[in-house]
Amino acid sequence: xxxxxQERAVVEVTARVVSRIEKQADKGNxxxxxxxxxxxxxxxxxxxxxxxxxxxxxxxxxxxxxxVQKLLPKASKQEQLQLLNKVVDFHAxxxxxxxxxxVYALATSVVPVGLSLLLNAMSPKAFLRAFPSFPDVTRNVxxxxxxxxxxxxxxxxxxxxxxxxxxxxxxxxxGWSLYAAGLPPFTYGAGINLFINPVLSFFMHNLGAYTVxxxxxxxxxxxxxxxxCTLSIEYGYDNLFFPGGTRSRSGGVEQKLKLGLLGSGLKxxxxxxxxxxxxxxxxxxxxxxxxxxxxxxxxxxxxxxxxVGKSRYIIIxxxxxxxxxxxxxxxxxxxxxxxxxxxxARPLDPFGNLVDDDGVSMDSKGRAVDISxxxxxxxxxxxxxxxxxxxxxxxxxxxxxxxxxxNNVLCSTHVLAFxxxxxxxxxxxxMELYRLLRTGGRTESVTLSEVRETIDNIxxxxxxxxxxxxxxxxxxxATGDSAAxxxxxxxxxxxxxxxxxxxxxxxxxxxxxxxxxxxxxxxxLGYDLEV
Amino acid sequence: xxxxxxGVIGAGAWGTALADRIARNGRVVRLWASEQDVxxxxxxxxxxxxxxxxxxxxxxxxxxxxxxxxxxSCRVILIVLPSFMVRKVLSRASSYFRGxxxxxxxxxxxxxxxxxxxxxxxxxxxxxxxxxVLSGPNLAAEVARGMPIATVxxxxxxxxxxxxxxxxxxxNFLVFSTRDLAGAELAGALSPAxxxxxxxxxxxxxxxxxxxxxxxxxxxxxxxxxSRLEAENRTFSGLSGVGDLVxxxxxxxxxxxxxxxxxxxxxxxxxxxxxxxxxxxxAASARAAVKLGAKLGVELPVFESLARVLAxxxxxxxxxxxxxxxxxxxxxx
Numbered sequence: 001x002x003x004x005x006q007e008r009a010v011v012e013v014t015a016r017v018v019s020r021i022e023k024q025a026d027k028g029n030x031x032x033x034x035x036x037x038x039x040x041x042x043x044x045x046x047x048x049x050x051x052x053x054x055x056x057x058x059x060x061x062x063x064x065x066x067x068v069q070k071l072l073p074k075a076s077k078q079e080q081l082q083l084l085n086k087v088v089d090f091h092a093x094x095x096x097x098x099x100x101x102x103v104y105a106l107a108t109s110v111v112p113v114g115l116s117l118l119l120n121a122m123s124p125k126a127f128l129r130a131f132p133s134f135p136d137v138t139r140n141v142x143x144x145x146x147x148x149x150x151x152x153x154x155x156x157x158x159x160x161x162x163x164x165x166x167x168x169x170x171x172x173x174x175g176w177s178l179y180a181a182g183l184p185p186f187t188y189g190a191g192i193n194l195f196i197n198p199v200l201s202f203f204m205h206n207l208g209a210y211t212v213x214x215x216x217x218x219x220x221x222x223x224x225x226x227x228x229c230t231l232s233i234e235y236g237y238d239n240l241f242f243p244g245g246t247r248s249r250s251g252g253v254e255q256k257l258k259l260g261l262l263g264s265g266l267k268x269x270x271x272x273x274x275x276x277x278x279x280x281x282x283x284x285x286x287x288x289x290x291x292x293x294x295x296x297x298x299x300x301x302x303x304x305x306x307x308v309g310k311s312r313y314i315i316i317x318x319x320x321x322x323x324x325x326x327x328x329x330x331x332x333x334x335x336x337x338x339x340x341x342x343x344x345a346r347p348l349d350p351f352g353n354l355v356d357d358d359g360v361s362m363d364s365k366g367r368a369v370d371i372s373x374x375x376x377x378x379x380x381x382x383x384x385x386x387x388x389x390x391x392x393x394x395x396x397x398x399x400x401x402x403x404x405x406x407n408n409v410l411c412s413t414h415v416l417a418f419x420x421x422x423x424x425x426x427x428x429x430x431m432e433l434y435r436l437l438r439t440g441g442r443t444e445s446v447t448l449s450e451v452r453e454t455i456d457n458i459x460x461x462x463x464x465x466x467x468x469x470x471x472x473x474x475x476x477x478a479t480g481d482s483a484a485x486x487x488x489x490x491x492x493x494x495x496x497x498x499x500x501x502x503x504x505x506x507x508x509x510x511x512x513x514x515x516x517x518x519x520x521x522x523x524x525l526g527y528d529l530e531v
Numbered sequence: 532x533x534x535x536x537x538g539v540i541g542a543g544a545w546g547t548a549l550a551d552r553i554a555r556n557g558r559v560v561r562l563w564a565s566e567q568d569v570x571x572x573x574x575x576x577x578x579x580x581x582x583x584x585x586x587x588x589x590x591x592x593x594x595x596x597x598x599x600x601x602x603x604s605c606r607v608i609l610i611v612l613p614s615f616m617v618r619k620v621l622s623r624a625s626s627y628f629r630g631x632x633x634x635x636x637x638x639x640x641x642x643x644x645x646x647x648x649x650x651x652x653x654x655x656x657x658x659x660x661x662x663x664v665l666s667g668p669n670l671a672a673e674v675a676r677g678m679p680i681a682t683v684x685x686x687x688x689x690x691x692x693x694x695x696x697x698x699x700x701x702x703n704f705l706v707f708s709t710r711d712l713a714g715a716e717l718a719g720a721l722s723p724a725x726x727x728x729x730x731x732x733x734x735x736x737x738x739x740x741x742x743x744x745x746x747x748x749x750x751x752x753x754x755x756x757x758s759r760l761e762a763e764n765r766t767f768s769g770l771s772g773v774g775d776l777v778x779x780x781x782x783x784x785x786x787x788x789x790x791x792x793x794x795x796x797x798x799x800x801x802x803x804x805x806x807x808x809x810x811x812x813x814a815a816s817a818r819a820a821v822k823l824g825a826k827l828g829v830e831l832p833v834f835e836s837l838a839r840v841l842a843x844x845x846x847x848x849x850x851x852x853x854x855x856x857x858x859x860x861x862x863x864x
Binding site for chain 2: 351353363364365367369370371372373374375376377378380385387388391392394395
């Protein structure tokens, strides 16, 4: 956020959050009182600080919350409000303050060099091989889809880019992609855990990230964060959210999306309409990221399998925090000429309607729609209605999920894993997933001819689905035969991962790391492909 | 006009009864009729002898055959048409809808062959998003006679449900609410199919035991299908599900039961029955349910068997046999 916007953002965010809480508390019913809200914040903050908190802010936080603890018990209602104001202001400054405008300005000029250096620095072997010229990892990033529309929406209003999320590299890859598309960095909230690696942390900042402390669990912090996002959209800052909330643990395309931050777009648009600025439009641009190999695949799938349904939200000890693993991954990407697909889908409005090149929302028949009406009451006045808006956002989430499926770019690794894991499951009917993954059942290997036949069928079906816009496929899948697909996938599996997902010996394919195989297989789920 | 009136699209029995109910609550109702003579009679004499004989309509009902006028001038629009007519009628005025209008339908059917729920059809044809359904045991004649009735207003949006309560509720007209739009629509759509089946069984003099089994099986299949469409199980146990089945599956309950009875008694698909089946919600819903079930991988042996009778692929007597002997029904328990 530009320096001139920072102070007014803090003041506005604080005023909005405090006023909302005050109004709700005054209504009574089951709404918490101001005191209860502060008590909850204090409780969670004390617990967080007892567990160490964040090293950079620990001392400051401790002093602040000790003071709150001292003042709260004897505070009058008026003093409670003042305290609430202080707490929200404290959070707002922290959120805004983590975004350094000087670094942001610098980023616009250093992103391309920075990313190149970052990716290449992680891959010393590639660097040496290409010496004296610089190896260029960025040529491995393939931009696809509605890039022109993205640029156009940036000119016409505020863009919220909502990508799928597989890896911590996503933010960096997206940062470069936006630069390559001729756009400035988008602002986004990145978990504090991403800032452990100091080199990457520096670049995260450069690429527009502000720090989000996910260890802060209380509602007051979350409300402040959400309000900050809303305001930044109102101020015209392009944003980037990962609506999946966290990296896909299973490897599958996200279908359950977190609607909290996603709703900020609608809220910002409502505020624009209320302020008689309906032409200040907000556009949602879905985006998919697909890799032949995912840097953190091993950790993610382990986490998924250990705790299905309650996977750890924050992982701080994965491959991303180990420079050698990142280097090995980058080396693999370069040596195999592996592609990273970044695909921008057609832009939407905050209600999920498609928009045309002029930013006009269209209904399913392609007719222009005045979307400000969705926010009006029966008398034609724009009104806030949280239940209504939540439902609109839920609908947007459904449309996003289907856009993700349609713009998912499947690669050879996904298809080979789908075929091979599918064969294993078929040969062991009724076997529970965990047992199958642990033992492999009776499937030690599968003949190459069998796998080829299955893959021929799968790529036939995928080409049909691609033609009708139900999925996207990589070049090898679009033009190669099953032998080419298998060869490319095995080449990828043979690099980087500690143990390859599958290998070939003679005329048979052997699943070696079944968890990994399952992980890559999951990316191709949801298309009714047969094995 | 400021969109103060309530629009009712469809002047059949149920549309007329709802329009009258709303008008008696003090609202101006713009009632769209597809037939000029029906519209004229309402305007001139305040009656609708073709679909609601004997009922003197409230004076606040303004009938018209101009659908654009209704859509353009009303803040709340109720669609009360046979399922096969909804898309066609809406397409005539679809560009006149606005985003802040509440559009609620009281259609007990699924569109065939698309298998869409009616709210999905409305969404596809218009820009309306604030959608809802009126579901439950809604026997038009009883409403017209002012007899006590309860209905279910379902919408994902609370404001839609609240508005339905505002315009319909009276001491004899209870409006229950739910956010389970999909469940309420599906339950309402499949009840007429069950009524058709019950009519067939009644004509075959199978007795109440088998009818009870048939209704219970229909309910199970409705639930099974609903679970794949994000419907809530409890909706089927409530007024939209069990309530509607109780009201629909007996004599004098409506057209579908009567068509089923005639079909069962004649033992074959005569020309006249075929014609009646063409406009039967029950027949369209049974076919749509079977198609939807096949698409979603949901076993619906009872509805499948019924659909085969309605398509002339099985005699009504064979329907009874299939209920008693079907392994699929037994195994799907």
